[in-house]
Amino acid sequence: MSDLSELKRVVVAEIDRLVPLLVEISRDIHAHPELNYEETYAHDVLTDALGVGFSSVTRSAFDVDTAFHTSKGDANGPRVAIVLEYDALPEIGHACGHNVIAAAGLGASLGLAPFVGSTGGLLEVYGTPAEEGGGGKIAMARNGAFRGLDAAMMVHPADVDITSMRAIAIHECCAQFHGSEAHAAAAPHMGRNALDGAVIAYNSIAALRQHIRPTERIHGIFTHGGDKPNIVPKYAAMNWYVRSDTLETLKPLKERVEQCFKGAAQATGCEVEIQWEDHAYADVRDSVALLTAYVANGREVGRDFVAPSPHSTVVGSTDMGNVSYLAPSIHPMIRVAPRGVPIHTARFAGYAGGDDGDRAAIDGAKVLALTALDVWANPLLRESIATEFAAIGGLPDGVL
Numbered sequence: 017m018s019d020l021s022e023l024k025r026v027v028v029a030e031i032d033r034l035v036p037l038l039v040e041i042s043r044d045i046h047a048h049p050e051l052n053y054e055e056t057y058a059h060d061v062l063t064d065a066l067g068v069g070f071s072s073v074t075r076s077a078f079d080v081d082t083a084f085h086t087s088k089g090d091a092n093g094p095r096v097a098i099v100l101e102y103d104a105l106p107e108i109g110h111a112c113g114h115n116v117i118a119a120a121g122l123g124a125s126l127g128l129a130p131f132v133g134s135t136g137g138l139l140e141v142y143g144t145p146a147e148e149g150g151g152g153k154i155a156m157a158r159n160g161a162f163r164g165l166d167a168a169m170m171v172h173p174a175d176v177d178i179t180s181m182r183a184i185a186i187h188e189c190c191a192q193f194h195g196s197e198a199h200a201a202a203a204p205h206m207g208r209n210a211l212d213g214a215v216i217a218y219n220s221i222a223a224l225r226q227h228i229r230p231t232e233r234i235h236g237i238f239t240h241g242g243d244k245p246n247i248v249p250k251y252a253a254m255n256w257y258v259r260s261d262t263l264e265t266l267k268p269l270k271e272r273v274e275q276c277f278k279g280a281a282q283a284t285g286c287e288v289e290i291q292w293e294d295h296a297y298a299d300v301r302d303s304v305a306l307l308t309a310y311v312a313n314g315r316e317v318g319r320d321f322v323a324p325s326p327h328s329t330v331v332g333s334t335d336m337g338n339v340s341y342l343a344p345s346i347h348p349m350i351r352v353a354p355r356g357v358p359i360h361t362a363r364f365a366g367y368a369g370g371d372d373g374d375r376a377a378i379d380g381a382k383v384l385a386l387t388a389l390d391v392w393a394n395p396l397l398r399e400s401i402a403t404e405f406a407a408i409g410g411l412p413d414g415v416l
């Protein structure tokens with residue numbers, strides 16, 4: 017135990033030594049926001065920085081251009097993965113604070129790198145692009161990532177220190193209505209109005225929303241509604257997100273949404289084409305055993321990660337959910353903004369690029385690193401993580 021305490025002390029000291037670098041990189045990525053799969057700047061900055069502590073870093077790992085991967089330690093030892101995200105949002109930049117996730121993950125990885133050899137464990141670092149809808153982790157997992165891990169961890173910014181994001185499953189779709197054009201005044205009877213089809217579908221789903229579980233969400237927009245008022249629209253298109261607790265419960269909800277599209281098409285004499293994205297985000301299955309270690313380490317660095325209130329139902333969705341079906345995982349959230357400043361707002365972006373973001377990156381790096389040391393040092397912890405994970409059973413349909 018005293019060996020572990022000493023190791024923890026030197027790893028924390030190493031991360032303290034790295035603070036100027038971590039702050040510089042967090043702010044640099046924040047100043048260069050990049051969208052899904054376009055994160056070349058962040059990819060280069062992070063892989064260059066990792067090159068200092070790891071003998072080789074695989075760029076464009078798992079056949080995904082802006083992904084990366086590296087590892088260090090005993091290939092036969094317990095495997096702990098640190099997961100980094102670094103994509104941003106259109107218009108509002110790093111409003112989800114993924115620059116902090118990247119800096120925290122980098123700090124944990126570089127802080128552990130000199131010492132992992134002495135633990136008998138293996139450290140894996142995954143650079144995962146396109147969390148904001150692109151399913152970067154799913155693309156990587158389809159090419160072999162996240163297998164054989166004893167634990168996978170990341171830490172996500174929020175307005176509170178909290179153990180879990182309560183992330184639910186989501187599948188995105190486009191519905192395209194095809195009708196017939198006609199002069200809207202001279203020959204309206206010749207037309208079949210695709211916009212009417214889309215409007216009726218919207219209203220049907222709006223009615224459906226009254227009769228779904230309180231934890232489910234369906235939200236959509238019109239992306240095309242015609243070209244000119246005096247032409248009966250022959251084409252209309254909509255984009256929808258359908259969310260439910262798990263991939264399992266998402267299935268019947270998707271069918272009910274599809275019925276709304278089909279009924280609207282029938283009512284208006286149109287055809288509808290429904291295209292689901294090639295990936296769905298799974299709910300996050302938190303590893304309670306791993307979280308318990310994480311929370312204890314949080315206290316060591318002065319952060320009290322509390323369980324989410326039972327009244328808070330949903331926060332969002334993440335492709336870390338899919339990882340959590342492949343490996344025991346946690347997705348805690350760390351405070352970078354005052355309470356009540358939500359992610360995905362310009363105000364939140366300001367905090368993620370400021371002093372609070374810096375502090376969260378450093379504290380997050382320490383808590384992740386200390387938790388990795390626990391996993392390597394403690395066979396009983398590994399056993400309870402593994403037992404709990406085994407109880408999830410096989411991979412549900414749609415995870416990959």
Ligand SMILES: [Zn+2]
Pocket residue numbers: 112148359360
């Ligand atoms: Zn986000």
Ligand SMILES: [Zn+2]
Pocket residue numbers: 112113114147172
């Ligand atoms: Zn995010």
